[in-house]
Amino acid sequence: MSMMLQTRRDAGKTLVAVSGEVDLQNSGELRKALLAVLSEHRHLAVDLSDVGYIDSSGIAGLIEAYQMARQSDLRFSLATVSAAVLRVLKLARLDEVFAIEAQPIQEGV
Amino acid sequence: MVFGRAAFPPRLVGRILKLMPEPSPRRRSNSYHRQLDLIAEMSHDFATAGNLGETLQRGLQKVAAFVGAEAASLFLVDETTGELVCEACVGPVDISGLRLPPGQGIVGRVVDQNKATIVNDAHSDPHFAALIDAKTGFSTRSILCAPLSVRDERLGAVELINKAGRGLFHPGDRQLLRALGVSAALAISNARLTRAMVDQERVRHELQLAAEIQRGMLPGRMPDGFPVVGINRPAHEVSGDFFDIVELPGGRIAFAIGDVAGKGINAALLMARTSSIFHCLAKSHRRPAALLATINQELCETDGRRGMFVTMAAGVLDRATGSVLLANAGHEPPLLYRDGDFTAFPAGAPPLGIAASLVPPTMPEQWIELGGGALYLFTDGLTESRSEDAMLGAQGMRRLIGETAALSALPRLQAIIDRLTPPGAALRDDLTLLVVEDGRPKPLLAARFEVCPECLCDMRHRVEAAARAAGCAGGSAADVVLAVDEACQNVIRHGYRGKGEVILEMRRDQAGRLEIQLIDFAPPVDPARVKSRPLDQLRPGGLGSHFIRSVMDEVLFLPPPEGAGNFLKMVKGMP
The missing domain is CATH 3.30.450.40 (GAF domain)
Structure with a gap:
C-alpha cells in the first residue's frame, strides 16, 4: 500500500492529508511536500488519521517540518493522528512536542 | 663317463x-x-x-x-x-x-x-x-x-x-x-x-581389520537431537565412501561426505587418507572451499595413483542461525528439503585429486539457509541403486526423502537405506547418507528478501502476518513490524548503502519468546555506528535504532556465520 497526499486550504491553514503507509520509499516525498507548503503558507496542519504505518524516516520528515516552522516563525501542527502513528510518536517522545489538535480515534488495538 | x-x-x-x-x-x-x-x-x-x-x-x-x-x-x-x-x-x-x-x-x-x-x-x-x-x-x-x-x-x-x-x-x-x-x-x-585359501583367509582377515579401522574413522553415534547425522553401509568389507562430523567452537559443526572412485582396498586407503586430512583440517579451516582446496593440493602432491579421484562436499553448520556454508567438488548435488520443496546444490569444482589447479580456494561456496528444513548429502551408491530394474536417480531420492520426512533423523536415514537394500540382496556400491538439520524450533517465517526502499512494504506485511499467526496481539505485531523495518533500513543505509539481500527468520524460542534473526551479506558494520541517539537532541535521523531498542526486549549483534556480513538478533517477550 503506497502513500497518498492531498493538500487543501481550510480556515486559514493548509491541510495535508496523508494516507497509506509512510516508509523509506515515500518519506522523502512527504518531507518535500511539507517543506513546500511551509515555504508558501503560514500554518501547516498534517492529517495522519488515515496512516496505517509510519517509520523513523517518516517521523524525521515531520521533525524537519516542525523545525523549519519554528525557525521561520510559522505554525506546524498535527490535525489528527491514527493509533499507529501515535504509538510511534510516543516511542520518539514527540507526542508532547508536536501540537496534536485532535486525539486519535481508537482502533481495536 | x-x-x-x-x-x-x-x-x-x-x-x-x-x-x-x-x-x-x-x-x-x-x-x-x-x-x-x-x-x-x-x-x-x-x-x-x-x-x-x-x-x-x-x-x-x-x-x-x-x-x-x-x-x-x-x-x-x-x-x-x-x-x-x-x-x-x-x-x-x-x-x-x-x-x-x-x-x-x-x-x-x-x-x-x-x-x-x-x-x-x-x-x-x-x-x-x-x-x-x-x-x-x-x-x-x-x-x-x-x-x-x-x-x-x-x-x-x-x-x-x-x-x-x-x-x-x-x-x-x-x-x-x-x-x-x-x-x-x-x-x-x-x-x-590350500595355499591360495590360506592366503585368501589371511587377506580376508586383514580386510576385516581394515574394515574395523575404517569404521573407527567414521564418527560414532551422535547424541540425541544432534543436528548432523550420517550413516554408511559398505558393499564389501571396506568402503570407498566416507563421512565425518567435527564439532567446532562457537556452536559450529563441520561435516563432509566423500566417495572415492572405484571400490576395494585401494579406494578404501584413499578414503582413509582423505577423511584423515579433512578431520585434521576442519578444525583450522573456517571456509569449506579453502578446506577442499587444501585437501586437493595434498592429494595431488603425494598421490601417484592415476585415475583415482575423490568427489567430496564439505560444509559448516552454524547452529545459532541454522545456516550452512557448503562447497562441492564434483559430488552428487546435496538436496535441501524445506517446506515440501527441493533445492539442489551442484558442484562448483571438479573432484579432488585430479590436478592441484582445478580446485582453487576461491571455488564457489553456497550459503544455505536451512530455515527449519534439512540438507541431505549422499553418494551415488544411493542414486544409482536399482529397484525394479530402474535406477533410483535424483527424482527417486527426492521421493524417498519426502516419504520419510516424518521420522526423526537417524531412523529416517535408516529407512531410506533400507528401502534401497531389499533384505538378502547384495549391495552393488557403498551407500552413505548424511543429513544436516536445523536443530532450532520451526520458524514462523524464514525467507530471503531483497531490501531496498521499495521492497520494505511487502516484507512488513509478511512479518505482520507471521507475527499475528504466532498469536501476537496487534500492538506486539506492530512493534515487531517496526523493529524489522527499521533494522532493514539500517542494513540499506549502513551496510549495503543501497539494495541487497537479507535472510529473515522469525520463530518462538524455547521460552515462548519471539526471536527474529536478520542476516545480511554487506560489509561488517560497527554496531556503534547504528546506535540510537539521545532523544533530547531533536533532529531527524538516528531514530530507527532507538525504535528497535524501545520495542524489543533484547537486541544483539552477534558474530555472523562464515560468509555472512552482519547478524542481528532481536527478541520480544510475548505477553
Missing part, C-alpha cells in the same frame, strides 16, 4: 640283466602287484602330505629305485615366467633349482604335449637339452618323462633318466610313471589350492 650311485658300471649291469631269464608269468604278476602297491603307497603319501616338497622328493626316490633309474627329476612350471624349474631330484648330480626356458628340452615337450614319452637315445632327440649334461658332467642316455597335469592345468613333468644296466624304459614303466604323475599332480594342485 660318470658312474652314478650304482655299485656297478651300468654296462656291466646291463650285461648281467641280459643274461637273466625273461620273467615268468608268475613273476610278472608279482611285479604287477608291486607296482600297484607302489601306486597305492605313493598316492596315500601324496594325499596326506604335510610337506609337499619332502613328499615329492621321497616319492621320486621310490619311483627311481622301483623302475631302476640312475637319476630322476621333477620340474614344475613357474606360474609367472612359464619356465620349468627343478623342484626335486635324485641321482649323482643335484640340479634342483635349475631353470629351463618354456618348451625347452624333452621335459618342455612333454609339458606342452601333455603326453608321457620314452626316449631311449636322448642324443638323437632334437629336443634333448645337451647343455645340462655339458654343465653337470652327467651323461644322459635314455629318458622316461611323464606330464604332471590336472584337468587342463599343466603343472610340470617328472622324468627318470638312464634305466640302470643300459636297459630301456618300456611301456610298463611309462604307465607306472603316468599313474604316479597323476597323483603327484593332484597333490601339487591341492597344495596350491
Whole structure:
C-alpha cells in the first residue's frame, strides 16, 4: 500500500492529508511536500488519521517540518493522528512536542 | 663317463640283466602287484602330505629305485615366467633349482604335449637339452618323462633318466610313471589350492581389520537431537565412501561426505587418507572451499595413483542461525528439503585429486539457509541403486526423502537405506547418507528478501502476518513490524548503502519468546555506528535504532556465520 497526499486550504491553514503507509520509499516525498507548503503558507496542519504505518524516516520528515516552522516563525501542527502513528510518536517522545489538535480515534488495538 | 650311485658300471649291469631269464608269468604278476602297491603307497603319501616338497622328493626316490633309474627329476612350471624349474631330484648330480626356458628340452615337450614319452637315445632327440649334461658332467642316455597335469592345468613333468644296466624304459614303466604323475599332480594342485585359501583367509582377515579401522574413522553415534547425522553401509568389507562430523567452537559443526572412485582396498586407503586430512583440517579451516582446496593440493602432491579421484562436499553448520556454508567438488548435488520443496546444490569444482589447479580456494561456496528444513548429502551408491530394474536417480531420492520426512533423523536415514537394500540382496556400491538439520524450533517465517526502499512494504506485511499467526496481539505485531523495518533500513543505509539481500527468520524460542534473526551479506558494520541517539537532541535521523531498542526486549549483534556480513538478533517477550 503506497502513500497518498492531498493538500487543501481550510480556515486559514493548509491541510495535508496523508494516507497509506509512510516508509523509506515515500518519506522523502512527504518531507518535500511539507517543506513546500511551509515555504508558501503560514500554518501547516498534517492529517495522519488515515496512516496505517509510519517509520523513523517518516517521523524525521515531520521533525524537519516542525523545525523549519519554528525557525521561520510559522505554525506546524498535527490535525489528527491514527493509533499507529501515535504509538510511534510516543516511542520518539514527540507526542508532547508536536501540537496534536485532535486525539486519535481508537482502533481495536 | 660318470658312474652314478650304482655299485656297478651300468654296462656291466646291463650285461648281467641280459643274461637273466625273461620273467615268468608268475613273476610278472608279482611285479604287477608291486607296482600297484607302489601306486597305492605313493598316492596315500601324496594325499596326506604335510610337506609337499619332502613328499615329492621321497616319492621320486621310490619311483627311481622301483623302475631302476640312475637319476630322476621333477620340474614344475613357474606360474609367472612359464619356465620349468627343478623342484626335486635324485641321482649323482643335484640340479634342483635349475631353470629351463618354456618348451625347452624333452621335459618342455612333454609339458606342452601333455603326453608321457620314452626316449631311449636322448642324443638323437632334437629336443634333448645337451647343455645340462655339458654343465653337470652327467651323461644322459635314455629318458622316461611323464606330464604332471590336472584337468587342463599343466603343472610340470617328472622324468627318470638312464634305466640302470643300459636297459630301456618300456611301456610298463611309462604307465607306472603316468599313474604316479597323476597323483603327484593332484597333490601339487591341492597344495596350491590350500595355499591360495590360506592366503585368501589371511587377506580376508586383514580386510576385516581394515574394515574395523575404517569404521573407527567414521564418527560414532551422535547424541540425541544432534543436528548432523550420517550413516554408511559398505558393499564389501571396506568402503570407498566416507563421512565425518567435527564439532567446532562457537556452536559450529563441520561435516563432509566423500566417495572415492572405484571400490576395494585401494579406494578404501584413499578414503582413509582423505577423511584423515579433512578431520585434521576442519578444525583450522573456517571456509569449506579453502578446506577442499587444501585437501586437493595434498592429494595431488603425494598421490601417484592415476585415475583415482575423490568427489567430496564439505560444509559448516552454524547452529545459532541454522545456516550452512557448503562447497562441492564434483559430488552428487546435496538436496535441501524445506517446506515440501527441493533445492539442489551442484558442484562448483571438479573432484579432488585430479590436478592441484582445478580446485582453487576461491571455488564457489553456497550459503544455505536451512530455515527449519534439512540438507541431505549422499553418494551415488544411493542414486544409482536399482529397484525394479530402474535406477533410483535424483527424482527417486527426492521421493524417498519426502516419504520419510516424518521420522526423526537417524531412523529416517535408516529407512531410506533400507528401502534401497531389499533384505538378502547384495549391495552393488557403498551407500552413505548424511543429513544436516536445523536443530532450532520451526520458524514462523524464514525467507530471503531483497531490501531496498521499495521492497520494505511487502516484507512488513509478511512479518505482520507471521507475527499475528504466532498469536501476537496487534500492538506486539506492530512493534515487531517496526523493529524489522527499521533494522532493514539500517542494513540499506549502513551496510549495503543501497539494495541487497537479507535472510529473515522469525520463530518462538524455547521460552515462548519471539526471536527474529536478520542476516545480511554487506560489509561488517560497527554496531556503534547504528546506535540510537539521545532523544533530547531533536533532529531527524538516528531514530530507527532507538525504535528497535524501545520495542524489543533484547537486541544483539552477534558474530555472523562464515560468509555472512552482519547478524542481528532481536527478541520480544510475548505477553
